[in-house]
Amino acid sequence: MKVKKNVLLFVIGIFLVGCLFFVGYFIGGSKEASLDKSTSGNLSVYDSKQEEPLDDYLSLVLKEVDEATGDSTVKLKKTIKELKIKEKDNITKSSLEEIYLKEGYELSSVSDKEIILVKKVEKSFEPGRYYLGEEKGFVAIFKSDDKGKLFIEDYKKDIITRRVESLPEGDRVLLKNNQLKFDTKEEAYDQIAEIES
Numbered sequence: 001m002k003v004k005k006n007v008l009l010f011v012i013g014i015f016l017v018g019c020l021f022f023v024g025y026f027i028g029g030s031k032e033a034s035l036d037k038s039t040s041g042n043l044s045v046y047d048s049k050q051e052e053p054l055d056d057y058l059s060l061v062l063k064e065v066d067e068a069t070g071d072s073t074v075k076l077k078k079t080i081k082e083l084k085i086k087e088k089d090n091i092t093k094s095s096l097e098e099i100y101l102k103e104g105y106e107l108s109s110v111s112d113k114e115i116i117l118v119k120k121v122e123k124s125f126e127p128g129r130y131y132l133g134e135e136k137g138f139v140a141i142f143k144s145d146d147k148g149k150l151f152i153e154d155y156k157k158d159i160i161t162r163r164v165e166s167l168p169e170g171d172r173v174l175l176k177n178n179q180l181k182f183d184t185k186e187e188a189y190d191q192i193a194e195i196e197s
Helices: 002-033 093-101 169-176 185-196
Strands: 059-066 072-079 106-110 114-121 130-135 138-144 159-163 180-182
Touching (some): 093 114, 130 169, 138 185, 180 185
Antiparallel strands (some): 059 072, 106 114, 130 138
């Protein structure tokens, strides 16, 4: 008798949990459906009960971050006022996230002055070429594989004892961005000799 009572209580408990889940799901879904968007790709959201419009002088900053090097580049910096199509449009944080999420951006930070959205990108290089760059603070020769990824062929020979920070500013920038490209490793070594002189 006690076993039947426990089984009955367990079944009732499962049923109640299921009911609560479905009620919560439908209430949450109806809130999302209440957003009124005039056109696809428009930044305007008109349901002020859901979220307050952003201040016109708040800046939106879009950044791209190279996954390999960690370098970031600002792709866009505009005020909310500059983004509006019509003067009466209301732009919210959610509408910005929704539009730029499709382009691969994610919310990074929000402050009183700016909203920063970041997109991670992977820089690819011309396959089979040699590039000068930086490895742990030293000048190094990298080779690009068939997918455009850089690697060091020989750690003993291809990492030069010259520190990048000891070079002139222009050379440091070129090395940090892997902008010096060569067909052969010998050409890369010749360029290193020229940099060091």
